[in-house]
Amino acid sequence: MKKNKGKYSPQHTPANDGEVRAKKHLGQHFLTDESVAEKIADSLTWEGYENVLEIGPGMGVLTKYLLKKGVNLHVIEIDRDSVAYLDENYPTLEGKVHQEDFLKYDLRKIFPEGPYAIIGNFPYNISTQIVFKTLENREEIPEFAGMFQKEVAQRIAAPHGNKTYGILSVLTQAFYEVTYLLTVPPAVFNPPPKVESGVIRLTRKEDYSLPCDEALFFRVVKTAFQQRRKTLRNSLKIFQLPDNLREDAIFGQRPEQLSTEQFIELTLKIEPYAIST
Incomplete structure (x- = not known):
């Protein structure tokens, strides 16, 4: 398993300005640290695709760094308040903000042709389901990067023989190379979660077909x-x-x-x- 561990101390920007309130039932914790947002945006290699889908952009702290990459960025957000905020503050995303449930939405409606990468600061309550949907759509997704609860990120990246190694580890590693990139403290979010977070990258294997059923x-x-x-x-x-x-x-x-x-x-x-x- 590839490992490139780091740990970031908070470099706070002003927190949530009140225009969008984090909703507990959606698992929202808004990232407020610009340096972490930039690091997540830089975690993709940007090789072999031009389309990128950000999941759960919230108020766009990561989005603005993704827009600088000059790629075809779309975002999917279930929270209507966040969608309204993005529509007002990110005019370059006109027609590319999808108010939908990622887990239920047919992603071919966003990218009918061509591969795309997935990235985001994922809601903890659906993060493993996001990974499983990525595996289901792996033929179209050569790369994936995002922030999880640290325990989940470590589980995905765990080598065999490790006590956290399990179903999620095996199924993900069957198709992708997993790199654990950095650990993120609670203080860089509003509201701060009770646990640390971890950023990982999945890079699809050159041969990602299985020789078995x-x-x-x-x-x-x-x-x-x-x-x-x-x-x-x-x-x-x-x-x-x-x-x-x-x-x-x-x-x-x-x-x-x-x-x-x-x-x-x-x-x-x-x-x-x-x-x-």
Whole structure:
């Protein structure tokens, strides 16, 4: 796993000016530190695409740095107050501010052709769902960067053998190279969250196709980690595998001990005996 860890001390700009109030039910914490916003904007490589989608721009502290990149930037924001603020303060985004729920919206309506990157200071309450939707649309998304709760960012980037390594780690790393970029303190947000944040970048692998049945791979990974303290021999009983296969050494390990490549190997072993659903 690539690691490029850093930690930033706050360089505060004036906080939320009152025009948009952070809404708890939307998981909003407005970033107020210009240096962190610039670092997030700089975290993308900007190679191989011209389209970029920012999720949850709020009042645009990150947006203004993205606009400087000269790319085709669209933003998606569910909060109507934030949308009104963006429409008023960012006239260059006319026609490119989408008041929609990212998780439910068909992204092909924004970018019908050509690849696009995703970036944002993600609401913590939907951040893992954002990653899973990115994986579903990986053919169109060569790069992804954003801010998560630190614990979630570390989980996505965790290597096998790490206690935080799990379903999200394996499925993300099957298709993307993950780089943990920096840790961000609560003081750079308004209101400040109770936890630290972490910024990561996902870069799609050159060959991101799986040599095994994809649906079965997802099923094997999720089933294995549902009983992560058990060996695979016990946690994968639902597949009703023959005894001679279950004697293979790989079944004597626990799920966190297997790399993504080993989970692919495991799926290939199971594939002749299982029906993918």
